[in-house]
Amino acid sequence: xxxxxxxxxxxxxxxxxxxxxxxxxxxxxxxxxxxxxxxxxxxxxxxxxxxxxxxxxxxxxxxxxxxxxxxxxxxxxxxxxxxxxxxxxxxxxxxxxxxxxxxxxxxxxxxxxxxxxxxxxxxxxxxxxxxxxxxxxxxxxxxxxxxxxxxxxxxxxxxxxxxxxxxxxxxxxxxxxxxxxxxxxxxxxxxxxx
Amino acid sequence: xxxxxxxxxxxxxxxxxxxxxxxxxxxxxxxxxxxxxxxxxxxxxxxxxxxxxxxxxxxxxxxxxxxxxxxxxxxxxxxxxxxxxxxxxxxxxxxxxxxxxxxxxxxxxxxxxxxxxxxxxxxxxxxxxxxxxxxxxxxxxxxxxxxxxxxxxxxxxxxxxxxxxxxxxxxxxxxxxxxxxxxxxxxxxxxxxxxxxxxxxxxxxxxxxxxxxxxxxxxxxxxxxxxxxxxxxxxxxxxxxxxxxxxxxxxxxxxxxxxxxxxxxxxxxxxxxxxxxxxxxxxxxxxxxxxxxxxxxxxxxxxxxxxxxxxxxxxxxxxxxxxxxxxxxxxxxxxxxxxxxxxxxxxxxxxxxxxxxxxxxxxxxxxxxxxxxxxxxxxxxxxxxxxxxxxxxxxxxxxxxxxxxxxxxxxxxxxxxxxxxxxxxxxxxxxxxxxxxxxxxxxxxxxxxxxxxxxxxxxxxxxxxxxxxxxxxxxxxxxxxxxxxxxxxxxxxxxxxxxxxxxxxxxxxxxxxxxxxxxxxxxxxxxxxxxxxxxxxxxxxxxxxxxxxxxxxxxxxxxxxxxxxxxxxxxxxxxxxxxxxxxxxxxxxxxxxxxxxxxxxxxxxxxxxxxxxxxxxxxxxxxxxxxxxxxxxxxxxxxxxxxxxxxxxxxxxxxxxxxxxxxxxxxxxxxxxxxxxxxxxxxxxxxxxxxxxxxxxxxxxxxxxxxxxxxxxxxxxxxxxxxxxxxxxxxxxxxxxxxxxxxxxxxxxxxxxxxxxxxxxxxxxxxxxxxxxxxxxxxxxxxxxxxxxxxxxxxxxxxx
Numbered sequence: 005x006x007x008x009x010x011x012x013x014x015x016x017x018x019x020x021x022x023x024x025x026x027x028x029x030x031x032x033x034x035x036x037x038x039x040x041x042x043x044x045x046x047x048x049x050x051x052x053x054x055x056x057x058x059x060x061x062x063x064x065x066x067x068x069x070x071x072x073x074x075x076x077x078x079x080x081x082x083x084x085x086x087x088x089x090x091x092x093x094x095x096x097x098x099x100x101x102x103x104x105x106x107x108x109x110x111x112x113x114x115x116x117x118x119x120x121x122x123x124x125x126x127x128x129x130x131x132x133x134x135x136x137x138x139x140x141x142x143x144x145x146x147x148x149x150x151x152x153x154x155x156x157x158x159x160x161x162x163x164x165x166x167x168x169x170x171x172x173x174x175x176x177x178x179x180x181x182x183x184x185x186x187x188x189x190x191x192x193x194x195x196x197x198x
Numbered sequence: 199x200x201x202x203x204x205x206x207x208x209x210x211x212x213x214x215x216x217x218x219x220x221x222x223x224x225x226x227x228x229x230x231x232x233x234x235x236x237x238x239x240x241x242x243x244x245x246x247x248x249x250x251x252x253x254x255x256x257x258x259x260x261x262x263x264x265x266x267x268x269x270x271x272x273x274x275x276x277x278x279x280x281x282x283x284x285x286x287x288x289x290x291x292x293x294x295x296x297x298x299x300x301x302x303x304x305x306x307x308x309x310x311x312x313x314x315x316x317x318x319x320x321x322x323x324x325x326x327x328x329x330x331x332x333x334x335x336x337x338x339x340x341x342x343x344x345x346x347x348x349x350x351x352x353x354x355x356x357x358x359x360x361x362x363x364x365x366x367x368x369x370x371x372x373x374x375x376x377x378x379x380x381x382x383x384x385x386x387x388x389x390x391x392x393x394x395x396x397x398x399x400x401x402x403x404x405x406x407x408x409x410x411x412x413x414x415x416x417x418x419x420x421x422x423x424x425x426x427x428x429x430x431x432x433x434x435x436x437x438x439x440x441x442x443x444x445x446x447x448x449x450x451x452x453x454x455x456x457x458x459x460x461x462x463x464x465x466x467x468x469x470x471x472x473x474x475x476x477x478x479x480x481x482x483x484x485x486x487x488x489x490x491x492x493x494x495x496x497x498x499x500x501x502x503x504x505x506x507x508x509x510x511x512x513x514x515x516x517x518x519x520x521x522x523x524x525x526x527x528x529x530x531x532x533x534x535x536x537x538x539x540x541x542x543x544x545x546x547x548x549x550x551x552x553x554x555x556x557x558x559x560x561x562x563x564x565x566x567x568x569x570x571x572x573x574x575x576x577x578x579x580x581x582x583x584x585x586x587x588x589x590x591x592x593x594x595x596x597x598x599x600x601x602x603x604x605x606x607x608x609x610x611x612x613x614x615x616x617x618x619x620x621x622x623x624x625x626x627x628x629x630x631x632x633x634x635x636x637x638x639x640x641x642x643x644x645x646x647x648x649x650x651x652x653x654x655x656x657x658x659x660x661x662x663x664x665x666x667x668x669x670x671x672x673x674x675x676x677x678x679x680x681x682x683x684x685x686x687x688x689x690x691x692x693x694x695x696x697x698x699x700x701x702x703x704x705x706x707x708x709x710x711x712x713x714x715x716x717x718x719x720x721x722x723x724x725x726x727x728x729x730x731x732x733x734x735x736x737x738x739x740x741x742x743x744x745x746x747x748x749x750x751x752x753x754x755x756x757x758x759x760x761x762x763x764x765x766x767x768x769x770x771x772x773x774x775x776x777x778x779x780x781x782x783x784x785x786x787x788x789x790x791x792x793x794x795x796x797x798x799x800x801x802x803x804x805x806x807x808x809x810x811x812x813x814x815x816x817x818x819x820x821x822x823x824x825x826x827x828x829x830x831x832x833x834x835x836x837x838x839x840x841x842x843x844x845x846x847x848x849x850x851x852x853x854x855x856x857x858x859x860x861x862x863x864x865x866x867x868x869x870x871x872x873x874x875x876x877x878x879x880x881x882x883x884x885x886x887x888x889x890x891x892x893x894x895x896x897x898x899x900x901x902x903x904x905x906x907x908x909x910x911x912x913x914x915x916x917x918x919x920x921x922x923x924x925x926x927x928x929x930x931x932x933x934x935x936x937x938x939x940x941x942x943x944x945x946x947x948x949x950x951x952x953x954x955x956x957x958x959x960x961x962x963x964x965x966x967x968x969x970x971x972x973x974x975x976x977x978x979x980x981x982x983x984x985x986x987x988x989x990x991x992x993x994x995x996x997x998x
């Protein structure tokens with residue numbers, strides 16, 4: 005295992021279609037209200053990623069990911085042919101949670117837009133990180149998160165033990181296995197060859 | 199020698215990283231290092247010993263994560279006991295003659311505090327308190343709270359340390375590359391808050407290398423009045439030949455640390471990636487440096503969880519709107535527990551330029567000691583302006599100051615013995631900038647001499663508590679000129695002399711001056727300009743007053759406090775007339791076509807227009823008619839559009855907000871007109887246990903309220919028992935339950951089952967992404983609400 009390493013990203017454009025989709029809107033472009041929210045991102049917003057690289061091996065008990073062993077069929081399929089994984093946690097930060105909580109009380113429409121923009125921001129951070137992985141290591145597999153398919157959400161605990169995102173990027177794990185800040189992602193990205 | 203004396207007289211050397219060394223000694227990934235105190239004591243002693251031998255004066259015990267959230271009470275006690283014993287053993291084994299101390303190390307809990315996370319503030323205090331008491335019991339020399347990334351959690355830890363020990367407490371935070379904590383606090387806010395709470399030394403550790411953190415350290419050195427600690431990483435982790443290594447060498451690390459010590463850092467060490475080699479190099483590099491004196495700084499600073507308001511040349515504006523005295527609508531809101539109104543007042547004052555907000559909720563029939571902290575907590579969710587906690591009730595003050603995230607202003611103390619005895623212990627304990635009124639047992643002196651004498655006495659009394667003059671701002675109390683023509687002149691003299699003779703900052707409630715005279719805003723505005731010119735540093739004002747805001751921007755522009763007149767020019771258009779401009783001309787709304795104009799405003803989600811049009815209509819139309827003939831039909835039109843998918847969720851919400859603004863006007867009218875609109879009926883709503891998704895539930899709530907229902911919102915992650923209790927207590931005939939995840943549908947089923955047993959008459963409507971009509975029936979729900987509009991329709995139908 006190598007890591008954990010830290011990266012910071014400041015995505016300069018977000019996918020407007022994604023924002024509209026997250027907000028449940030079917031309009032063609034962002035309405036003025038949403039554009040205002042997009043222009044007024046929370047102070048100091050930055051995407052932060054903590055990651056570590058692990059060699060993976062098949063064992064009789066399942067797939068050994070270096071930080072835990074899993075019998076997930078879906079993940080195994082996703083990682084077929086990979087020698088390593090990048091395990092990562094990414095976050096758009098607490099600023100979005102603060103804006104959402106603020107506007108839930110003052111302007112629910114804005115709260116909805118900040119939810120959507122925060123989700124799109126977190127995705128953009130993951131995309132930027134995975135693009136760097138691709139540039140460094142060549143082909144990688146689509147990222148796979150606990151809760152997808154048969155990969156249990158309970159793997160979150162193992163990920164938090166391995167990466168300590170609390171300390172590195174300020175992401176904490178609640179009893180219910182949800183993360184705070186809410187605009188955070190944990191995922192595994194398979195690497196064919198390190 | 200006591201550790202605090204040593205720190206005050208020397209450059210104190212700290213230890214370096216622990217994790218990397220333990221991994222090299224065989225600590226497995228994921229294994230709790232704290233347990234090694236018990237299972238591998240020799241390895242732990244060896245690490246401490248290596249640091250003492252390298253020159254460390256203070257080593258931190260191996261207890262970073264030793265708290266009740268990670269370990270049972272019994273195991274925690276064993277760990278802390280062994281950890282201190284191990285560090286002591288190393289101290290006695292070391293042949294280094296330098297003084298050696300053992301610090302109980304306390305790291306973050308790993309959980310996010312409320313409101314962002316789920317850990318209540320007092321629970322965090324209790325968790326830290328347990329570790330602190332064990333540290334005291336087993337003989338630690340001092341306490342080091344470190345690597346804290348959230349100001350609120352830092353406050354909880356420091357408060358726990360101060361409440362449960364007399365040991366010196368050092369507090370160190372971890373900053374990101376943008377110079378802030380991960381949860382947003384700037385160094386100035388952290389410094390003000392921690393010094394207010396009585397930290398003996400403060401500083402910066404972890405996250406980055408020494409060079410990258412130098413700017414933050416410089417801010418500490420210019421603002422802190424206590425010794426400053428610096429314990430950076432050995433740079434950043436990088437990969438080298440399949441291994442994780444840090445990119446700053448011991449020699450380079452020590453060189454940069456030498457610069458920091460020359461600048462004034464008094465406690466120096468290393469964090470992640472540093473080893474005894476780094477500390478030895480640091481010891482060698484700094485051996486010839488004399489400790490820089492720690493000087494008292496004179497900044498008068500209030501802070502929120504992100505930023506500060508600093509008293510100085512430019513007067514600070516303290517918004518006065520959240521104070522029920524003479525404000526019937528706010529009184530009604532507080533009595534009805536209508537937080538929305540209070541929060542809107544805060545947001546509006548912020549948008550109009552307030553630097554701080556005064557918060558007073560004192561009404562005779564309300565439990566202020568419970569209400570004030572609750573309002574403070576809610577306000578800190580919608581604004582990051584520093585708050586001025588305003589109460590004459592010491593219990594209310596204490597509860598609010600304790601819970602406040604940052605360093606508050608405290609309004610107020612006065613020259614009466616009783617007042618000082620009640621307020622100063624709280625300020626000493628929790629920190630704060632206190633407003634001191636120049637009155638005492640004999641009332642308010644007529645002369646400036648008399649008021650200065652009281653101010654001087656208050657400052658002296660504060661000193662006996664260890665509260666510095668910089669944390670007192672004097673309010674020389676302005677009376678009405680209509681009853682005392684010399685009132686304003688006397689206060690202006692006080693302002694000048696307090697600044698010059700006492701060296702204190704001042705604050706005034708401005709609007710008193712005009713009491714009893716017409717066109718009060720004009721007097722207030724001019725008085726503001728006079729007072730500011732006489733040195734007033736903070737004005738408690740209504741930011742809605744255009745005359746006053748004009749005087750403020752003009753004063754700043756004329757006094758060289760507004761570079762390039764940016765603020766003045768920006769606000770010139772809005773302040774051109776004497777009335778706060780409204781987005782629509784309400785005069786037009788009195789035309790017969792106004793009804794349909796209001797409908798259009800709601801349908802298109804024009805919040806400000808809807809409010810202005812409603813206000814205009816209220817002059818000649820029955821409020822109930824406006825609701826029935828205008829607002830509800832408009833909402834129906836939008837609702838149908840949404841159901842037919844011609845409109846989408848954001849538009850639906852904007853219309854609901856516009857309708858809400860119209861309702862707010864009607865409510866305000868009800869207060870002045872003496873009539874009230876009756877709610878249609880009560881509905882309890884909740885997101886079920888285990889589920890934290892509440893967007894859908896909140897939308898349902900908003901629409902139901904628009905349609906006139908009294909919604910009892912229990913929030914998210916709500917247990918079946920709590921839902922039942924609320925239904926029984928309120929007698930609500932309808933319950934709405936929301937769930938987004940398949941995993942929480944069983945909780946929904948349990949809630950329905952319990953409701954059917956305890957409150958069989960109550961109907962249950964369920965909604966949420968995973969539900970279908972069939973699924974709803976299967977788990978025993980009476981109705982399925984496909985979306986928010988459908989839920990409203992069902993409620994309306996049930997009402998008949």
